[in-house]
Amino acid sequence: MSEPREFHVPARSGVAFRVDAGAIIEIVDLQGQQPADFWAYYENDLSEYLSAPHTRIGLMKLMPAEGDAFLTNHRRPIIRIVEDPVPVHDFLSASCDPWRYEELGQRGWHASCQENLELAMKRAGYGQVVCPQPFNIWTNFHLNPDGTFEIRRPATSAGDRIVLRAEMPAVIAISACPQDITLTAGLDPTDLLVRVD
């Protein structure tokens, strides 16, 4: 087993790290109203990754809940939700990317979750990876009965957390979402803390 580790993820940036099967991953929203885009890949084959569509059909639900496991594109459990005190997340939207900010009228570069994933994975030595639809922790996806939805401010306060467990040896990437144009991150992106044990 690896030693316990702690990663401070500054606002608008990302981190990537490996975990053993059974590792506990705790993500803390330090100041509140900060979503964390979350990806997981099977350590021995990065083309196997946490897959939103496979998880949905495996669970027959749009959104996993405490106790549920996310499945890979090979339909194997990769991450389980152990504790989820603020269970308001998004599991239907893509991560933000340079094109999203262009669409929102941004001129010039803007940090994005997709770029944070790509940079963090390269920095950690994993090279170029695919960017599947993430588990958007604390992105407040509000679904209306007619199938339309809106993204509201996150429901978290300072110190709120989620606890996950790795179900296989995995490479994890987390992005402190830099969205500061819409309500996704409460118009003020802030830091995250990640503890691995």
Place this chain on the structure above:
Amino acid sequence: MAIHHDATVPGGFGGGWSADAGQLITIVDLEGQQAGDFVAFASADPTEWLSPPHCREALRSIFVRRGDRLVSNKRRPLLEIVADDVGIHDGTIPACDPTRYSVEFGVPGHRNCLDNLWGGVRDRGVAIAAMPEPLNLFQNTPVVGDGRIGLTDPTSRPGDRIVLRALVDLFGALSPCPQDIIPGNGLLPTPMRLVVSDRPRHV
């Protein structure tokens, strides 16, 4: 009034297609109750593909309907729904794949949409790195309340169709889903017709 492509894809098998910007892609459920997994790529750059999660964000809805412009993973409109007899499609569940049948249903070697889509794309002679999430035409995946989803048969009747306009040059694949173990295709995979034409065709 040119027809550029006209093929009947057998139920449970796959077929490739390509369409230039402005052309219409008509997909017909010939016998009814048949879902078709559908993928599309930009011909100029196969790392750009039709992406259901990006479509949801662009449309601010988990469903698609006539008039919607369907976007890519680079948030560019690739297709527009110009006609739709059915109105029920799915962008939330994956293509069925070898694992689905071998592990979950105990039927190794069963035909599956993932292999069919790879076969259809290979027919076009273009190399792609990974198969994106499909848009499952006529697939009936109702949200049954409390975030739970169901899997039921399509409501499509024989001859029902959807017509998509290509907004840029595209290629892709269609797989009339081989699922015959649980509901999804009326327990009997049947053929679909795919026509690429300059004008609407009553096929």
